[in-house]
Amino acid sequence: MIKPINNNKYFKFFQPKLFYINKDIDNDDPIRLLSAILEEMDFSNLLQVFPNKTKVHPVNMFAVIIYAYSQGKYSTRDIEFLCRDSQRTQYLLNSLNVPSYSTISRFLSKATDIIYELFCQFVEKLFKLSDIPTETIYIDGTKIEAYANKYSFVWKKSTLKYKEKLEENILELIDEFNKYFNKEKELDNIFDIFSYLKKLKIQKIYGRGKRKSKEQLFLEKAQSYVEKFNKYTNYLEILGERNSFSKTDKEATFMRMKEDYMRNGQLKPGYNLQIGVISEYIASYEIFHNPADTKTLIPFLEKIKSQNIEIKNVVADAGYESFPNYEYLEKNNYVSYIKPIYYEKSKTRKYQKNLNRVENLEYNEKENRLFRKDGLELEFQYYGEDGKTIYFKNPETEKIIKYNNEFRRLSKKSKDNIESDLGKQLRMNRSIQVEGAFAVLKEDMKLRKLKVRGKNSTKREIGLFCIAYNFNKYLAKLSRKKQGVVLHPLKTA
Incomplete structure (x- = not known):
């Protein structure tokens, strides 16, 4: 049974019930394995997010959500139904009150910044349980469609063009304004002009057959230009170094997805998901705005380094080949097994x-x-x-x-590495392990389109999927008695 740190003196973790549900759970049941792993984890940061008394203890809630994700239940309503219907979730809840979908949703929202830390702890426990060496990591990326309208695009080039044209119109308006009003001190700023016109309290006339005054025309133009200028400036701030974003998820970037059913190269809002796999477990993950994999390798390896995972061999496909990446790997004493673009x-x-x-x-x-x-x-x-x-x-x-x-x-050094006996085996394992992980995430776990908006919420969602994936992989390895197997052997004729 999970024994979380109790930070509330009014909260009784064990509640007396008419029957003790543990009797119906086998000793080798997956739910007991999950409970045993979670008991070894440090939830102090999670508990700091929930300092007050809650209907369901945060650790119990986290355990239930991980189990639900491992069973293919991802929506808060499905998780609520599972809590009511399953004895296993009753075991994880310690027979406490069943959380409602809104309670689960609030928990996820508050725990967003803690999920990655819990993911790292979970991976560390699995590596210790399976006694897995971490010298080789397989890296790959895929694009996940964002929960956003695919026609809500904003393009950087178009925004810059519109803003440039607007600035020309503003200069013309400033010139016309100063000539018409003939002020002693000319105004050279559209915002000052707009403020001045508003102070005049111009009587506005609308309707057919009525002619607007020159002052009203100036005011309407100035107001329109100010609104557009603010809009384009805001767009450029949101874009940053990106070339596009979606109005319904401002942190999503438009990319070409692999699932292009119309075969017209349609761009859709999405995120570039990078994962690093060690012995079939997802050891790390990160979300990037850049659709190309080339520029993601260095920041991703830096993040893995922060997890205190000691890596020697970096195995990746041709999409990661670049001079800065090769230089970084050599300077940091990594052995490169990146397939050159021209190799085939x-x-x-x-x-x-x-x-x-x-x-x-x-x-x-x-x-x-x-x-x-x-x-x-x-x-x-x-x-x-x-x-x-x-x-x-x-x-x-x-x-x-x-x-x-x-x-x-x-590049030749990396080519020689992948053509060695070890390199051939690592290349084959890259295809099996990291591409196999994406196959499970996208096909079996239905992680093709997100159900949340924003980069932080996306990272939280991906983290829960990865923890559930690793737990299911651990169960599969246990059943096959292959916890220590790191490399799949090459097939010989």
Whole structure:
């Protein structure tokens, strides 16, 4: 039975009942395993969020929600029904009052900032129970559709264009205003003009056949321009470095989803979910606004580092290949098993015979000269801003080629790693473990479209899904007696 810290002297955790429900729960029942794991966790931060007496103790509530998610019950009404209907949830509740859907919703709202910490603790307990080494992590990302209207888009380029046009109109209005009113001190700000016109208490005339006064026209234009200026300024603040957002979920960014049933490349509001898997358990997760995986690797690894998970091997697909990522991995003593973008094409005869491919060129570092395999020398043009990228010109095709020798070295090093015996095994396990985790989350657990709005609520929701996924994975490993299995072996003919 879960024994949470009781921070309320008026709260009796064990309530006398007409029957003791524990008798109906087997000793090896999954609910007892969940209870045993949660008993070892520290809930002090969760209890600080709920300092006063609550209908259901916060630890009991958290346990019930995790069990409900593991059983495919995600809505608050479904969880309430499960609490009324299931003996297992009665066991977790300690036969206390059944929480209503609104009580569950309030709990989730208040516990939003604590879920990730509880997820980290849960993962740590599973690793200790299964005695799992954490040297290899498999990283991948997927896009989750946000709970937002797909036609509520705001584009950064359009906003900048509209704002620029508005500023031109404002300058014209300022010029017309100063000429008409002929003030001693000219006003050069639309906000000052709007304030001045409001103070005049202009009589407004509306209706067919009635002519508006010049002052009223100035006032209406000034009001419209001020409202639009404030709107566009607010849009740009919300956008930040993003190129788009949704009006119904301002933290969602428009992206191309894999589920494109119309095959027209429609953009939908969503989040880029990154997960790191260790021995089939989701060890970490994070939500990003950037639709591409390339720029997510470094901040994601920094977050994993903050969890005190010691990693040696980083395994990822071609979407993560970039010079900054390779540099970061080498500087932080990680072994890169990132598949190069050109890897599959490089196996073809056509690719290998193409003399103009950057990967097939030979670079003389001492003399800073670049050659094709047939001996043709490319003409040096200039260095890039970073000082490491060099631009050469092909005298035959007249094309400019961008060459970064350090990037080529790191890419070849990663290629050699994935072609080693261990690399082949890790590549196969990446396909099984991290892509398998996404398959379960999206297909079995129906995590295709979110039911909450905002980045913080999304992180909370993803955290609950990941805890439930890890618990189900732990049960599956126990049933197969494979708690310690870390790598799936390569199939041999």
